Amino acid sequence: MAYDPKNPMKDRITDIGPRNYEEFMPPVIKKNFGKWLYHEILEPGILMHKAESGDEVYTVRVAAARLMSIELIRDAMKIADKHCEGCLRWTTRNNIEFMVDNKSKLEPLKADLKANPMFPIGGTGAGVTNIVHTQGWIHCHTPAIDASGIVKSVMDDLFKHFQSMDLPAQVRIALACCLNMCGAVHCSDIAILGFHRKPPFVQHEVISQICEIPLAIAACPTGAIKPATVDGKKSVSVNGERCMFCGNCYTMCPAMPLMDAEADCVVIMVGGKISNRISAPKFSKVVIPALPSNPPRWPEVVAAVRNILETYAKNANKYERIGEWAERIGWERFFEKCNLPFDVKTIDDYTLAYDTLRTTTQFKFS
């Protein structure tokens, strides 16, 4: 039975939801579901989970570029068929995991993974795991920067921290190619964010045909967009001084594009976290308001991330996340230690700004 375009509603199935996960779990996982005692990280990228029954499951975690071809997924499937009873899983940070139920199966699995440079093992414990990221120039219409290329460049540079656990705590890096932030960039140890710096164009001759002008006006959170009549046609004007380059108008109205090779840049944010461990979850903070976006290797971005990471690694206490370290030493010290210039752009002037200002005489001299 196949789809019949002449009869689209015939035998249609809808709203059945995803496949039931229970069908896909490896037997050892199914058997010990909810009955795990503890785990150990045997070496970078290799986990052992012990169940109450005495069963053990060994997991090998490998990197992936998130963007994956079906051929590459088939390579992973072949390994899962050979070693893992035809089961595998992905992690929330886009790594792939292969599981075996006996230590004796571990070395042969590792050997097959090591034979394929697309499957480097790592990403556990106090190191840098995979960067969660968005689409960039590969597939989105609003990015200020690419995603996959910057991630590749940064991870090439930090690769030794993916394959070792030599940091004070885990470091979660994330990238979003525009302020929409399709990901948890706003709560990451290090966040790489694409940013537009020119107010939207207005294509006066078509705007009234392809956009609902009131929607475009209403979309602007700062009231920068006002109705205007240009050459007798209904249009809008944009007050550049009020624009915060959020791109919301472009989302509503294609006749108001923002992207601009010259001005689009990279913001670096630092010190966010999600886990409730020791300190509360925190937002990432802007520490570099603009770096140039230089494909194909983004050397300025790579260097900035490395600098922050290594300064943290040298100075923080065991278990201390980047944000916890910065709070302990004070942000004025953070800028000093990382040798970052401070700029008025690093002081908040949007909603809730007051929460971030210092309202005490307790501070540190630089």
Next chain:
Amino acid sequence: MAKFKTPFLDELEKGPWPSFVTDIKRQAKTKPELEDLLGQVELSYKDKETHWKHGGIVGVFGYGGGVIGRYSDMPKEFPGVAHFHTVRVNQPSGLYYSTKYLGQLMEIWERRGSGLTNMHGSTGDMVLLGTTTDQLEEIFWELTHDLNTDLGGSGSNLRTPSCCLGMSRCEWACFDTQAACHHMTNHYQDELHRPAFPYKFKFKFSGCPNDCVAAIARSDMAFIGTWRDDIRIDQVAVGAYVNGELKPNAGAHSGRDWGKFDIVKEVINLCPSKCMSWDGKALKINNKECVRCMHCINVMPRALRPGLDKGCSILCGAKAPILEGQRLATLIVPFIKMEPPYEEVKGLIEKVWDWWMEHGKNRERLGELIGRVGMREFLKAIEVKAIPQMVKEPRSNPYIFWEESAVPGGWTRDLAAFRKKHPL
């Protein structure tokens, strides 16, 4: 012979991290549209601007979500990607797959798509990148009929719920995140596929306060596992950590010499509620004061375990900065049992939605609405009582909006009597 020269992208084939360029080039040998993708992305690398056009609504019949339209702005130069739509396929809870299922999916995507995927998108779905409008109904048919699976959500509706791997392989999970995620996804199919909301709405389920799926930062309603009773302690294993037989934090710090494990410095003193003590022989926890941050359990997973009275906390209103600024989720329900059929939780979800649909403006997330009208209105609407656990500190401004019914004598006053006492 490649169709386009890609000197910029070729640079990204160097280095140890898996190269998406190498991967796409290999796939392009059997999927020639990927040659055009490489050509277009190379041009973006040169121009430093995207070459995807804005918008274009496509979808499968009867669904508002699940497919994102995507068109090249240079279709003549790159005809293979002139139409290059995204299909979001609802992922199984915990992201486990059998090779059989994945194989079927790859086969469809070889036949009807570009052969390129995201495993996975930021929200959680499997994202199949690149197909044409005429394939969409065919893909949907094959997904539902042959693979017994459905599309995820996009647009102003319930986005595809996601979860951490929970009880399937984590000793810390305090409820079955996979079951809850699967159940809610299925129960709310209508909300997932037919937009009726002011804007997107996200559920995420994390099994414990470590929050591996970033629920507290990304979900309008976050379900985060916790427990109410005492942390279980194995004193013998505590001793084994202290005398160095067991590696702290499951070995997570083994890449560097941090010196001998010091339980006082690394656990007792780092406990945020200072509710632990160590007398050299036994670890004591004043559980009543514990805020369940997970630190001690993370450091000594073989000695400490969450208690047995498990459930989850519910937090509302997280979002990324667009538009009114970023928000973390706010604690609403400190503890609720999280077991099928989840009736109590569903009751709460539906009250939240009713209120948000009635009062939310177009493109206003739940957190922004709470920010605009206040927690008081929100709590009233969802019939939840205010408790100290909801705040970091009580309000510091005393401009309290009293309701007439709560003021002695109401707001009715007798002006004549007043003026008699206080002549004008």
